[in-house]
Amino acid sequence: MLRKWNIRQHVKKGTIYVFITILPAIIISYILTEQELDKINDKYQSKSHQIAKIHSTNLNNFIGETVGRLEMLATLINTQHDDLDSINEILKETHKKDDRFSGLYLVDPKGDLIVSSNPLNHYVNVSDRDYFQESLKSGKTTFSKTHIGRVMKRSIITAATPINGDSNTKGVLLVSIRIDELKKSIQSIIKDEIIIVTDESEKTVIKTDTPIPGELYTSYSIDLSQLPWTITAKVLQKEAGSYWKIFFYHFVIMIVLLNLVYLLIHYFLLHKKEKKEKAQIEHQKIELLGKLAASTAHEIRNPLTGIKGLISLLSEENHDQKAQFYYDVIQNEISRINAIVSELLLLGRPTAYTFEVCDTNNILREIKPIIQSEANYMNVEISIKYSKHELPILCVKDQIKQVLLNLTKNSLHAMEQGGDLSIALEKIQDGCVIQVIDNGKGIPRDKLDQVFNPFFTMEEEGSGLGLTVCKRIIDSHKGTIAIESTLNKGTKVEISIPLHSTEK
16 A cells, blocks of 8 residues: 555656746757757858859859940941951950950851851851840840850850941851850859859759769759849758757757746745644644643642642741741742643633623733833833724733733833833734734744744743743734844734724
């Protein structure tokens, strides 16, 4: 049976541990990992966008510069007045100086190639090419799709610029732009990215490298303004394979933090349990003390009464001065024992007492003369403040008097050299609040939590039952009692008892 109970306890603790640490750690780590991966993706998306923009600008500049040179060359050829030899020299010289060109050609309006910077071994006509016809119609520079050149058999794109005379088109200047030179232009500024250029039919024109299989890349595409091409930058995500690494990093941190939280909660619960058990033990001690007091107090009082009577008779018969001194000492000690026995009786359950409704103001007025006389004897100034409201409480009047007298007695004993004692009554919400304040020697902070324990006292002749009795009485009246004290400055005792309501 005990073994099953232990197993259930371990299962319960394990379940609580899982719900407080493991599950929250997994959930929070997952959320944090996703957030971090989103940040990584945003970083690489921004990087790929920036790289694609750089390469698109580079290619647009490359094509734009080529178009600019081509149009200037067309203007120069137009000034040669059909001098084919001069035009041939111009084309060859330009081709020689610029590696980006695969060839430069002058074509008549019918499409026949009449001048070439490359040797011609056969007849060439380009009238069937769309870019040629479009250039004649629009009067502007046009570009072909990627194709293999008829003369040099290279992968090229051809730019066609019309040579316009005074009233008609004299011909078309063709420039074959080498794709490999375009690739070199891209590779000259490339780092670790992959650049892919595709035409309008999504056919790959340029590809600087091949993506590594199984690796994750972030891509960004931009259309070129000079050509109907799209340039795509692919950036390798170096953190792509680190999902579990990031997850476990956060998981370890969260496990540590949540274990600290778990330990704090566990400590708090243990402390609360210990405090509750301590309170139960104290309550049991008082209960036991009450039972002991109830069963023995009367038995102690009976012989004390007989002893006291006999001592009185002996003192009357024996008039020796020395004997009379001893009789007085015995009588005083018997009186002190009686007082202790009376306090012990109060620790028992107050079921034998009859509760009645009394005004707390009146209770204090009835014992004021006793408090006043003791205060005068101790050279203490006393201040009593009654409430302007009635303070009816359901109580045992003598017990409330006993509490007030015990508290004032403690305060007076704490002011051996004189001082000020204040007693105030006040109505706060539905409660009667009694405050007893002195400026005596006070109680050390480390002893404040012991003041209600039975037999705890700071006085040499104290019984250590006064405050225990006070608390017992106030508890039986469903009230509370609290003590605040500062060493060498004074003590404040505050009692709160529910007011009695006559409403039903």
